[in-house]
Amino acid sequence: MPLSPEARSLAARCEPRVNELARRMARESFEELPGYPELPDDVKDLEIAATARHGVRLFLRHVGEQDADRPGSHRLFRERAAQRAEEGMPLHLLLRTHALGTYVLWQALRDVARPGEEAALVELVDVLLRSHPAIVGAVAETYLDERSALEAEQRAQQRSLVRGLLDGMVPPGHVLLDQLRLEGPALVLALGVDVPPAEGPVAVRRRLRRVQTVLDHAFDVDVLALLEGDGGRVVVPADCAPPDELPRRLSKASGLQVRVAAVRADGPAHITDAARTATEILRITRACGMPPGLHRLDDVLLEYHLSRRNESSHRIAALLDPVAERPELLETLRTHLAHQQDRRATAGALGLHPNTVDNRLAKIAETSGIDLSSPRGTALALAALLLRDAEA
Structure with a gap:
């Protein structure tokens, strides 16, 4: 709905005050926000003031043209939101500057309004409030996208450093490891x-x-x-x-x-x-x-020692070659050793009858030549399992 000539005239009286309003926002109004006073002066005087100036001019242009959806009208807001995200400014502080800036602009319109221009003032406030959600939405969306990208990049870099450290590719004392x-x-x-x-x-x-x-x-x-x-x-x-x-x-x-x-x-x-x-x-x-x-x-001292490779490793691993094509025999042997060679416990773990366990162990002993009833045979079988697993 087109604005009345009175509303456009009222808005036009604010145009000479654009720079003044931007300075007031950047150097006075926003100072009451927690965390804002700690920002560098150049950020306030250049970037934030320029963003405020752009916001005021954008509003005045909308009043004159009634074109709130012009492509690219929020580009500067998005660019500044991405910068603030990269610098680590909290999102709540960034959004509160936009909300407070809207209030300062409303105060300026109210101050220049003359008696009898109440209806025109209401028209302008309507435009101001309708345009604010789109700006805040663009700012929040860009900020969150940028933070998400930055955090993903940081996680990827950290994972790369951790992987390099664990794999021995990043030497101890490397300057990058300070991040860890x-x-x-x-x-x-x-x-x-x-x-x-x-x-x-x-x-x-x-x-x-x-x-x-x-x-x-x-x-x-x-x-x-x-x-x-x-x-x-x-x-x-x-x-x-x-x-x-x-x-x-x-x-x-x-x-x-x-x-x-x-x-x-x-x-x-x-x-x-x-x-x-x-x-x-x-x-x-x-x-x-x-x-x-x-x-x-x-917990695995003996097993760890038996699994170390040396010149005899391949010969020990080869002891189980005769049953390599019988996975059920290898699984029975593995389970039997894990249960301290208790045939009933092994049968229970595998869901078999104890006699079936005996038959499988006898088959292993017959084909491999390992005497599972002797301590030496048990150690050989354990070492063979560990070394075959390491090869696999």
Whole structure:
């Protein structure tokens, strides 16, 4: 609906005051907002004042042309919102400057209004209030998009640094590692999900966010995590021990059985080795059929030693070649060793009759030549399983 000549005339009387209004907003009105006085003077005098000046002129142009939806009219607001997001200005402060700027403009219109121009003033306020939501919407949308992009970039950079540290690609003492807040001892974890489900990427991201939240709360610090669908690696930048209930809490959050291997690193220079050890502990617990839970090196000392490769490794691993094509035999052997060679416990775990377990173990002994009834044969079978798993 076109504005009356009286409304346009009233708005025109504000045009000579555009610069004055912009300065008042940037240097007086906004100063009452929490956090605004701490902004640099050049930001106030140049960027914020220029944005305020643009906003006042945009309103006056709308009054004259009645074209509030001209393409590009919010471009400067969007550019400034992106800058404020990059600089870290809180969104609430940015939006409050726009709201307060609208109020200052209303005060200016009221001050220049003459007796009898009340109806014209109402028309202008109507235009002002109708245009404000579009501006605030453009500012908030751009700010949030920019913050989201910046945070995604920061997360990607942090993940890259953590990955480089864990893999030994970023040497200790590198200047970039200052961003990770790693100075003294740290705790390194390897997480494993026994049977990752088939699920979409959105479900995976949600599950990983829940896992990250549990880790942060468990250690009361923002842990450095590289999480994937089947587990991941974690660096806790603190000299601490993992809570015994951590695997249970992770399993509850993810809906899956989770196993955790924990290794202490004396300092940043030891994190790479600690990560390798934790990953190896995790592999060993799986290869030996151990149930999910919290595992440390002391829990698998013998198995860890037996799984080290040397000139005899390939010959030990080859002892199980005769049953390599019989996965049910290997699984029976693995379960039997995990249950301290208790045939009934093995049968219960596999859902078999104890006699079936006996028959399978006899077949393994016959074809491989390993005497599972002797301590030496048990050690050989355990070492062969571990070394074959490492090769795989």
